[in-house]
Amino acid sequence: MQKQRQWKKIIAIVLLVCIIIGFFIPVPYYITKPGSADELSSLVRVKGHESEAQGSFSLVTIAMAKANIYTYGLAKFLPYHELEMESDVRYEDESDEEYNVRQMYMMNESKNNAIQVAYKAAGQKVEVKYDGIYVMSVKSSVPAAEYLHAGDLITAIDEKTFQSSNEFIAYVKSKKPGDIVRVNYVHEKKKREADIKLTKLDKKGTAGIGITLVDDEKLTVEPKISIDSEKIGGPSAGLMFSLEIYSRFLETDLTNGVKIAGTGTISASGEVGRIGGIDQKVVAADKSGAKIFFAPNDTVTAEMKKADSKTKSNYEEAKETAKAIDTNMKIVPVKTFQEAVSYLEKLKTK
Structure with missing residues (x-):
């Protein structure tokens, strides 16, 4: 029992x-x-x-x-x-x-x-100011993953600033996979820079950093x-x-x-x-x-x-x-x- x-x-x-x-x-x-x-x-x-x-x-x-x-x-x-x-x-x-x-x-x-x-x-009164490239995600297999993270703000590349993400993308595409670019960015409110090797994005050999991105804009209003x-x-x-x-x-x-x-x-x-x-x-x-x-x-x-x-x-x-x-x-x-x-x-x- x-x-x-x-x-x-x-x-x-x-x-x-x-x-x-x-x-x-x-x-x-x-x-x-x-x-x-x-x-x-x-x-x-x-x-x-x-x-x-x-x-x-x-x-x-x-x-x-x-x-x-x-x-x-x-x-x-x-x-x-x-x-x-x-x-x-x-x-x-x-x-x-x-x-x-x-x-x-x-x-x-x-x-x-x-x-x-x-x-x-x-x-x-409302004014729109372009601030840079906002990083949405980073591919884990690319060299940029060592430096960039979701939420970072890219402000310049090779000392060049841009007025839209389209301009940014066009500049990077003009390069070749393996080229090194200097990226200025903001991570957790601190300004940083890194020399990043570009990667091949597709079978055509298109060069890129390996991130998804959007424009970051700031408003000034009164x-x-x-x-x-x-x-x-x-x-x-x-x-x-x-x-x-x-x-x-x-x-x-x-x-x-x-x-x-x-x-x-x-x-x-x-x-x-x-x-x-x-x-x-x-x-x-x-x-x-x-x-x-x-x-x-x-x-x-x-x-x-x-x-x-x-x-x-x-x-x-x-x-x-x-x-x-x-x-x-x-x-x-x-x-x-x-x-x-x-x-x-x-x-x-x-």
């Missing part, structure tokens, strides 16, 4: 250990689900222009986490929980650091574009502005940032006392772009009590249809989701910042 009890204890302990281990067994998937709708009035600070709106503008987030064997199975049954393969979320061989840098850059670009659009629309986006990644809050910033310069309440949510990238020219997870964002916005939801009215191209015949515009998918969850929240399609502003200017409170 005592031996039987001991065996039961052993089996129970083994089962418990197996269950615990299951939480730490990785699977190559991420789980996404509806996140939150965060009011922007507390995140945006424009000197001398505080928010006096009776309503609010909110960005909408998607919650994302790495899956384990339990959450993977659970996600298959929960509504508006999606499984995304790791290879679809991250670039090939992209490290945690590089992924975080990419998300941070996309958010910074989104903020800069939103500020430009809003300030220009409000007739405020009045000064700060946006707290430390906990936000990606570019999808661009439209809502631009509306919140623009509203600070108006004498009337652009919200008309209404709780407004939405999503969409914003270009420097004010075009609203497509984002992922629109259905999950509609759910999150509805739970927050939003009455209006701005959705990108993007164009579905022939190439997109060819890749997936079921592809729909963000607006179409948002409308379908709103109907499925039986919400009274109004889904408003927008292609540009100005379309969103025009809609709000005509908005009448009940």
Whole structure:
């Protein structure tokens, strides 16, 4: 009898250990689900222009986490929980650091574009200064990996400065694999320089450093502005940032006392772009009590249809989701910042 009890204890302990281990067994998937709708009035600070709106503008987030064997199975049954393969979320061989840098850059670009659009629309001073080449990632097999890291800023090469990444790329391509170039860069706020051997990028023998890069631009604006986006990644809050910033310069309440949510990238020219997870964002916005939801009215191209015949515009998918969850929240399609502003200017409170 005592031996039987001991065996039961052993089996129970083994089962418990197996269950615990299951939480730490990785699977190559991420789980996404509806996140939150965060009011922007507390995140945006424009000197001398505080928010006096009776309503609010909110960005909408998607919650994302790495899956384990339990959450993977659970996600298959929960509504508006999606499984995304790791290879679809991250670039090939992209490290945690590089992924975080990419998300941070996309958010910074989104903020800069939103500020430009809003300030220009409000007739405020805004100047754009090209700062250099921002390193997004570095191939591990190239000589540059010894010196450069994701997040570094390249300011010159062979003592030459450039006005765009295209100029930078053209100069490097004029060299040959094996050539040495002197690179001036900033790493962790310290200026550095290194002599780096160029590598062969393709079968044609194109010379390159072996990095992915983007332009780094700095804005000078008057009045000064700060946006707290430390906990936000990606570019999808661009439209809502631009509306919140623009509203600070108006004498009337652009919200008309209404709780407004939405999503969409914003270009420097004010075009609203497509984002992922629109259905999950509609759910999150509805739970927050939003009455209006701005959705990108993007164009579905022939190439997109060819890749997936079921592809729909963000607006179409948002409308379908709103109907499925039986919400009274109004889904408003927008292609540009100005379309969103025009809609709000005509908005009448009940």
